[in-house]
Amino acid sequence: MSEREPIAVVGLDCRFPGARDADEYWALLMDGRDGTGRVPEQRWDAERYHAADPSGPDSAHTARQPGRSNTVRGGFLHDADAFDPAFFGIAPREAAAMDPQQRLLLQCSWRAVEDAATAPQDLAGTATGVFVGVMANEWAHLALKDYDEITARHGSGNGYFMGANRVSYHLDLKGPSLAVDTACSSSLVAVHLAMNSLRWGECDHALVAGTNLIMTPVINIFYTQAGLSAPDGRCKSFSASADGIGRAEGVAVLVLRRLSDALADRQPVYAVLKETGSNQDGRSNGITAPNRWAQEQLIGSVWQRAGITADDISFVEAHGTGTLLGDFIEAQALGRLTSGRSGGSVALGSVKSNFGHAEGAAGIAGLVKTVLALHHRTVPPSRFAHDENQKLDLPGQRLSLLKSPLRLPSGTVHAAVSSFGMGGSNAHAVLASAPRTVHRTQPGAPGVFTVSARGAERLRANLLAQADALSRRPGDQLAQLCWTSNRVKSRLPQRVAVAATDLPALVAGLREAARRSDDPARPGPGRRPAPSVAFAFTGQGAQHPGMAAAWYRSCPAYARHLDALDELLAPHTGRSVRDLLLEGDADVHRPRLAQPALFAIGHAMAATLAEAGIRPSYVLGHSIGEFAAACVAGALDPADAARLVARRGELMETLPEDGGMLAVSLDAAEVEPLLAGRRRLGLAAVNGPGRTVVAGDRGELAALADRLTERKVAVRPLAVSHAFHSPLMLPVVEEFRRACADIPVRRPDLPFFSTVHGRELTGEEFLDADYWARQITAPVRFAEAARGLFATGVTHVVEIGPAAVLTGLLARLRPADGSPVSLHAAHPGEHAPGHRPQQLFGELWCAGLTPDWDLLYADSDRLPRRLPPYLFDASFRAWRSGGGPDLPEPSASPAPRSADTTAPPPADGGQSSAGEAPDPLAALAHRLVCRIGGHDPASVHDDSRLHEDLGFDSIQAVELKTRIERELPLLGTLPVEELLESMRTVGDLVRYLRDRALADATPTLTLTPEGTGR
Template sequence: MPSADAADTSTPQAGPRAVAVVGLDCAFPGAPDPAAFWRLLNGAEHAVGAPPPSRFRAGAKGAFLADADAFDPGFLGISTAEASAMDPQQRLLLQCAWRAVEDCGVPPSELAGSRTGTYVGAMSDDWARLALADPAAITPRTGTGSGRSMLANRLAYQFDLRGPSLTVDTACSSSLVAVHLACNALLTGECDLALACGVNVVIGTALDQIYQQAGLAAADGRCKPFAAEADGIGRGEGVGVVALRRLDEAVRHGDPVYAVIHGSAVNQDGRSNGIMAPHRAAQREVVTAARVRAGAEPGQIRYVEAHGTGTALGDLIEVLALDDALGARQGPRTVPLALGSVKAAIGHTEGASGMAGLVKAVLAVHNGAVPPGPPAGTENGQLGLHRRRMRLVDEPLKLAEQGPDCRVGVSSFGMGGTNAHLVLGPPPPLPPAESEGALGVFTLSADTPEALRSNLRVQAAAAARTGERDLAALCRTSNRVRAAQPCRFAAVAGTAGELAQALATAAETMPEPVAAAEEPTVAFAFTGQGAQYPGMTAALYESSPLYRGFLQDASAALLEWTGEPVHELILGGSERVHRTGLTQPALFAVEYALARTLTELGLRPSAVIGHSVGEFAAAVIAGGLELSDAARLVARRGALMEALPEGGGMLATRAREREARALAEAEPLCAVAAVNAPGATVLSGDRAGLARIREQLERSGFGCTELTVSHAFHSPLMEPVLAAFAEAADGVRAAPPRIPFHSTVRGGPLPEGTALDTAYWTAQIPATVRFEEAVSSLCAEPPTHIVEIGPKPVLCGLLRRINAARGVAALAPCRDVSSGIEQLAEVVARLYEDGLDPEWERLYAHADRRTVRMPSHVFATQWRSWQPASPAMGAALAGPAPLGAPPGRSPGERTGRSPGEQTSQAQKGAPSGARGTARPATANPQPATNGQGQPLAGIRTVVAEIIGGAPSDLHEESRFYDDLGFDSVMLMELKHRLEVRFPDLGELSLPEMLASLVSIGTLATYLRGLLTTPAAV
């Protein structure tokens, strides 16, 4: 039998596949986010100090999170009562995981139903142990709110993840073992994305006493790894999450990669010289196994993020094991092996310690340098680092200078003997960004106005540091990741400076954002003839590949009938665009391209309306005509009209239709051409007749304006073209529109099932354009927005004059010859702010469809709960004071806040009624009635206890499911509490109760019937 110290001869061979770290987030003492963590590690100050006042721990120093009691339940849709019962470790994980997912450029909602795995390393069960200490305080939420098993399961439930879900407890190595298991699951295809996590919150004092009695506790509460002053462990806490994906998948998807995990290994000390003592051979073997799996030579390992607890025995054995595995005897080492430990800065975070070391190592690889961290003391000479070709990192270690083959190791060793080691390397090089700097729409959202402003400030600071080549990609990232919440902001920006200024200004001056009650409904209004001009949409054609493609499609469809490419005529700035035979096809092409561009961006109209020739593009978008058929019709229409003799005219007047029509009927060659709005009527016909009509209108006080036109459109003078047009239109593949088509020929909606056939288009030529009536029918059930589809806004002004449309926002993506992608983007941005979720991807060039990291969501901290579930739990939390420490606080002093500060804030998105203090419900309330009184008040009290609110917030109309967010666990708790409060009821029948469980009022009626029904004799 080989000895325990014999060299490992059975380590697996290196595999060809690796795992990418594509996202991360963390919160450690003195460092609430990764950027702050990196600053801490590069500074001279550590995070060890006295516990916060809310921690029920008097005297025991350590490294503590400042805000472990803060949570944002409303953002995550969790009631305050449920949040109060949750282990703070669950809360920290939920928010950290959300931010880690965002960091890899994926909206968390997109993971729902996916094969995403959750692997959580944790060893603390303080919350569960103390929650179970008082049987009277136990509720159904005690089970879901505590226990290590629920840490991973809470993440999987909240995000609706369908991959493996497990909590790992191997003591101090828990979280690095969780990473190892996550990597294996990815490489074997068990999941496509994995969230590997570590969390530790110091609540009870039992472990303090264990460390002290075992001689493992540092007198000053600080770990001093590899230092002569090392005297033991200082406790710490924190949370970290890394999002992992197979490297080949990450490269194929274009995911940003922080670092690559090339290999990992886990083993056990077995029976060594004590279950708590480290084992040199086992540590050597686990490091060697991970290195071999990574395909790395010992000399490639430039730095090891050591377990480094700062205990005399632990540090010595770790150095000896690293010397065995990576030292000179394993091969030539041109430079010393560098060592460090994050515990010098944030203490021993126990179940999260491996994750803390991994996050530090990942950030070091990402930034190309290992930070020295706060000094732990003078180097322990007894370790013999110099003669072993090792050294401590006392100044930044430049990893980037070592080349792409440089590797970094991370170790974590469990108190019971389970060891883990990872080998990291830099990500594969990315091709340089091709973007020359392009415009984008930056979006940001939150669940409350206050949260939106907080996030705007953070994003403003980050935007100021963004390179111009990354601006559009940053905007695209924001569209994907930060766009789904109800309170929204959008900014169109051409430079990073403009964006930073817009964000900062909005944070301080924007009016109270109003969350949209429902998704907007958008109608398209297509402009008629007269809106054309030379060079129309040329700037948009130049700046938007999407628009450019659709305009070319329309031009190609028209080419057979126009004889020349219409888009070249438009873009060339030719005055010929005013010739009717070209005007109408040109307008059709522009409007078709604009509408298709907007629909590709997610603006799908709920209805369409077209003014005169605008009806052709409207018909195509509504599905009533094919592009080719519409192109033939509109081209023939324009050509036939242009061939008519000139000499007709058109007259705009302030008169209403009634006055104008009465005068037109006296002129056989004149007619009312259009009724656009109240006091906006257009007459058309021969010039002599129009002159006589004008004279009478002006004598009656109605202003008139002659329009510059080549022909008298929509008048009897158009009748000579009708037969020829009908013949040309014969065989059109007309169909009933698939979306509501509000006809300006009929002055109302096209009847369901009616096709836009030859007869319709022929009748349209001389018919009055009944725009006002059609808009009124469109707005009978008004859309939230009407977008004018045309080269300049003409209809927007008319819409404001029509009573039915005055409450509808009118938007125009084109204003004049200079209108480009910016004006189009402004329309999309406005609709996003009003609740639409556009399809942003098509807005960006291919080179900009990449992820640029941006600061993750800033959660609200107003809601805080650090309250024990009962006085008994409070006493247990206070616990016996650590040796030499003064007595702890009484339970009544446990929070360090006034009663007013203990009141939670109502959070947007939380179930209605989930307000009030964060105190958990009392399990055994005294009966409010002896079974003979009115049950309504008692029900309100019981429900308030369950949701953590106040009875006064609840009403008879409050619905259990829709308003109060009840689930199956809450229903069972309701049944139990009602039976306790109303003992005369006996055991309630759950099926009968469910039938009455619509609202508080209906349940009260049901219980009142039970309480007043005479007993059977």
């Protein structure tokens, strides 16, 4: 890698006064709006610390009274205390003790990574760096001033260092992680450090951030006393009315990569950082005063290393504090470099004029503005351009404030950003527009869009956000947007997948899913068992012209597998089975083609799912479907199976077409006596209660049908060419046995539920020539085999075949508890939707499986596109009350007075079923966990994971140990290592306490009203 390799900005997120995200930020800038306002009541009593001049609160002549500020305005974030602690696995009491800057950084970092079309989980364990510019930590001043109230949480909740380390910890990032404080230039210096880290190979991704929150009037008072504060709380950059600094808040995160890596991954790029630099003023006319020569030297050196001159710069995002001295020095330093420019003037501006000086986040605020300007190829106007300070002689410096937006020319455009620290640490950056890339698309290609969230309410909000955004996207991006959602939006527990072939249908599907998310019957967020899957392969009778053609046209991986099977079958069938299917040829009903076609479809579907990582734990096949099942189970090679199914169908087609099949609405036990003496009839299939099939001679079938009709028994002739699984098949059995004689005999690698035996094959049974010969005439005992499959506890059965035939049968056979769930690979009928593979992948993903989505998309559609980032829950609030931060104390569940400790632990904090005694240990554990973490008792259950769901770390584990020992002294001292091993879930903790009580031979445990064991 080159020491001068450009660095790409691939993702970003921000919150600034008047703007909740990057889109609102851009709108604020383009509209030239003012984001400032009065100090929120939540912060401090602004009037109490305000010293106003009689001429008005905004007067520039406000007296500098000690301990007073001259302004009641500034740029403040709305709902800066809102946070989603559960999303990050942080206990509410810990979140309440955290500096809100850390909370903002966590959420902003997650959203920025998603904006880079990357799943944050994909960065876990990587050497991704985190560089955070920050210069204020007023929360710590508020939280730590009362020594008696300090807890272990306050140590990890405060401190500059924790801003970066929180992000690294919760996203599991292993690269450099540091906070940078160079005062106002902090975040741009952090960008400089991140660029160097990327260029040196310390990290491949870097999250660079800036943050600032105004918690107290301290800095306002300081600025007032130093003569730096604007009475109206506004920075009027380069304006004749400039009279000082207006303070502001903000947070922003950029995701950086080496440009070559981003382009190799076809990642969207906002803009390119060509060069950065940092220096110090040294000894000037005061430690807080800027140094013109240092600024000039820095800017010139960065431009030189970037390989540009003033002629190449289109605009400069200046520091622009709006102080007379600061603006003058900056204009002079910059003008020394631009005054000799050969073209027109360089556009000059400062985002501080829109909402104020964001201090630790000021540099990145200007950088985000510049990145967006290059991305949109438009420079926003300057708010005070109409009142330009003539004494600065900006025209003479070839600099100009924009009164209206400036459209940038085509081609590569350069811009620069400056940020100068109060103590003299300066930073400068040169950027360029992103290189133009062209990607072809496949209009009409289907996709499946995935949305996941932490909870049901968040799922609804995120579904609507995605629908609104997609409604404004080009239609030819459908597959690319879907593929991006599969990469980025598919890792959280609450899930919705919507398959579609066009964007309007997708948008409608997302909105409908949002509406359904309010359905009270929708499953809750409880812990689900790990999914296990069985494949059930459809038999003959499911075939139809054009079957599974939609799979071939919409799933490249399936097309590849079907092509391979077509090559295996062609020497035995004499024609292309693939072409037969795609052309919708009615010959598909002939046994010599139907059976190979069903095998090809089933095997190709199963191979596609297996390639996608969806592998079955069990297999079951209905008649001809057993051949594909045997291949999947490893008992039969596809080449051998192709030869056998082709020969099987060919032999059966040679038989006279004098047979038929009859569906009878009776149980098999009722049908078998009716077949006595009818040598040309046989029991063909047992598909469930009242679902029996008889096959044989058409005349004898007609007589049987008449007899059953007289008894008011429903019968239905099946549209088949032959009497399969009947005595009429006997003439071909021996010939087929000889065809099977040379196949290798292997035991299945997976449990194989045989529909010949009606159960799982034992270790002494093989799928050999005798088995396949017997299968031709033996009844298909599907119902018995399915019940055996259900007994394994399988959670999902996927029907593999061209139509949903077995799915309905399975639904009638499954136990009363509704498990397992049945899914099918294809819809019946010739007019199947063109996106059934996408639907199936989505259904499997919603079931908790993780398919390889790439298999659904052509390479040209595996192109990252930006999607709206995650919308967090904003209901949690923690700010300061009086002098310090609010730490909510949840109500505790009352402990029962006495109970037998040997009773099994019910869920939900010891609440028992009617007539059962409450469990005191479960209630006690539930109460302590809620109190220590600050959780709502109603949200904590036996299967709540203490670490992942409830945010318990080592500090809280020790606190829990201490509380248990105090309330249950009869248990003695709990070894820390034992307790930690037993703290996976609340239920595990209860079981550990019970085992401990039994080991100590404690016969009963009585709890006093205070919860103390006696």
